[in-house]
Amino acid sequence: MSSLLLFGASEGGLFDFDATLPLMAAQVVLLTYILNVLFFKPVGKVVEEREDYVLTSRTEAKKKLAEVEKLENDLKNQLKGARQAAQKVISEAEADSEKLYKEALALANSEANASREKVRKEIDSQRESALNQLKSDADKLGDLIVQKLLAAK
Amino acid sequence: MGTSPFVLPFAALEVGQHLYWQFGKLRIHGQVFMTSWILIGALLTLVVVGTKKMERDPKGVQNLLEFLWDYIRDLARTQIGEKVYRDWMPFIGTLFLFIFVSNWGGALIPWKLIELPSGELGAPTADINTTVALALLVSLSYFYAGLSNKGLRYFEYYVHPTPIMLPFKIVEDFTKPLSLSFRLFGNILADELVVAVLVFLVPLVLPVPVMFLGLFTSAIQALIFATLAAYYIGEAVEEHH
Amino acid sequence: MDSITTAASVVAAGLAVGLGAIGPGIGQGSAAQGAVEGIARQPEAEGKIRGTLLLSFAFMESLTIYGLVVALVLLFANPFAG
Numbered sequence: 001m002s003s004l005l006l007f008g009a010s011e012g013g014l015f016d017f018d019a020t021l022p023l024m025a026a027q028v029v030l031l032t033y034i035l036n037v038l039f040f041k042p043v044g045k046v047v048e049e050r051e052d053y054v055l056t057s058r059t060e061a062k063k064k065l066a067e068v069e070k071l072e073n074d075l076k077n078q079l080k081g082a083r084q085a086a087q088k089v090i091s092e093a094e095a096d097s098e099k100l101y102k103e104a105l106a107l108a109n110s111e112a113n114a115s116r117e118k119v120r121k122e123i124d125s126q127r128e129s130a131l132n133q134l135k136s137d138a139d140k141l142g143d144l145i146v147q148k149l150l151a152a153k
Numbered sequence: 154m155g156t157s158p159f160v161l162p163f164a165a166l167e168v169g170q171h172l173y174w175q176f177g178k179l180r181i182h183g184q185v186f187m188t189s190w191i192l193i194g195a196l197l198t199l200v201v202v203g204t205k206k207m208e209r210d211p212k213g214v215q216n217l218l219e220f221l222w223d224y225i226r227d228l229a230r231t232q233i234g235e236k237v238y239r240d241w242m243p244f245i246g247t248l249f250l251f252i253f254v255s256n257w258g259g260a261l262i263p264w265k266l267i268e269l270p271s272g273e274l275g276a277p278t279a280d281i282n283t284t285v286a287l288a289l290l291v292s293l294s295y296f297y298a299g300l301s302n303k304g305l306r307y308f309e310y311y312v313h314p315t316p317i318m319l320p321f322k323i324v325e326d327f328t329k330p331l332s333l334s335f336r337l338f339g340n341i342l343a344d345e346l347v348v349a350v351l352v353f354l355v356p357l358v359l360p361v362p363v364m365f366l367g368l369f370t371s372a373i374q375a376l377i378f379a380t381l382a383a384y385y386i387g388e389a390v391e392e393h394h
Numbered sequence: 395m396d397s398i399t400t401a402a403s404v405v406a407a408g409l410a411v412g413l414g415a416i417g418p419g420i421g422q423g424s425a426a427q428g429a430v431e432g433i434a435r436q437p438e439a440e441g442k443i444r445g446t447l448l449l450s451f452a453f454m455e456s457l458t459i460y461g462l463v464v465a466l467v468l469l470f471a472n473p474f475a476g
Binding site: 027 | 251
């Protein structure tokens with residue numbers, strides 16, 4: 001009947017309080033001090049130093065970023081000015097070339113007109129002379145015809 | 154007592170047997186101290202190895218230690234509060250690490266291979282003396298925390314919303330260590346017993362998932378003990394308005 | 395230790411664990427229900443919910459463990475064994 005209690009020792013048992021309790025408590029307190037010196041303080045120092053380092057690095061990086069942004073803005077403004085200047089130069093050059101082109105065109109036009117006029121005048125005079133020649137030839141031919149007719153009669 | 158009908162050579166259950174060491178009139182449970190020294194030694198070795206060469210870029214064991222430190226700090230900070238968590242972090246952390254190492258060490262190291270004249274080696278936290286010692290330390294520390302932070306005004310806590318709460322709060326002072334110690338003791342002992350009984354019935358394969366479950370509950374119990382200890386301390390130092 | 399005490403102790407140990415498992419069983423069921431609903435509603439909070447759930451499971455579990463401790467007392471450290 002008592003086989004169930006086989007595992008419980010006749011002395012002691014599961015709930016056997018003795019000097020183990022205070023000694024274990026003292027041991028844990030001691031362990032707390034040892035771990036505080038060996039573990040919590042050094043590791044805490046390193047971790048917090050790193051956190052500080054990360055924090056300062058971040059603020060520094062933020063500062064640097066702000067500087068970079070400022071520089072970028074400056075450069076952008078410069079670039080804008082340069083672009084405007086270039087634009088102005090381009091438009092001036094375009095206007096100049098336009099003007100030159102127009103002048104050249106006008107000159108060419110007038111030259112062409114003059115030479116055309118000259119040619120026309122020449123043509124006119126030649127035509128006139130040709131007409132005159134023709135007229136005189138015709139007169140001569142008429143005289144000749146008249147003479148021949150008269151002679152034949 | 155007689156002989157048991159079901160004692161097998163490889164899986165005998167021994168509950169409540171101890172290896173007694175006698176010092177004068179004091180008697181202590183030798184097996185508890187043997188395992189706890191081995192486990193504390195392992196823990197301290199890990200800590201010493203990990204903190205030997207600390208660098209800003211952590212590697213190896215230092216990573217693990219920093220993870221633990223961070224974890225313990227979060228635990229202490231959320232439970233105790235920003236103001237005094239620093240003072241109590243080593244205590245909470247030691248409780249956590251000691252219980253965790255004890256539970257896992259008791260489950261993972263094949264202690265049964267070492268024969269003792271009486272009793273058997275196992276998790277130190279499966280002995281009621283250890284857990285009561287830890288729980289009483291927690292009680293003392295929350296009293297100390299309350300008294301050192303608020304002086305005699307600490308006792309306002311007992312009549313805080315109304316004086317009717319007084320008896321309940323006094324009873325709580327007794328039930329806190331009781332439940333703390335019995336929770337830990339019962340869980341770890343239950344894990345060991347369940348595994349032992351299963352090994353006793355089916356020695357192969359079947360106990361393995363139960364062992365994993367035991368590892369899981371062991372870890373959770375360490376966390377719960379540390380969390381509750383921190384919560385009690387935080388309750389004691391909290392300012393009422 | 396007479397047989398009546400032994401029998402009563404064994405029965406009581408069984409009852410202590412068995413009855414002690416009912417309440418936490420129900421409690422764990424409803425806690426798990428709540429957790430599952432929470433995860434279904436907010437899947438991104440799963441990690442936090444799981445942590446809290448495990449912690450509260452352990453608290454409920456310890457109620458059963460108290461019953462187990464009583465059962466162990468009755469079986470292995472019976473105060474009435476005489």
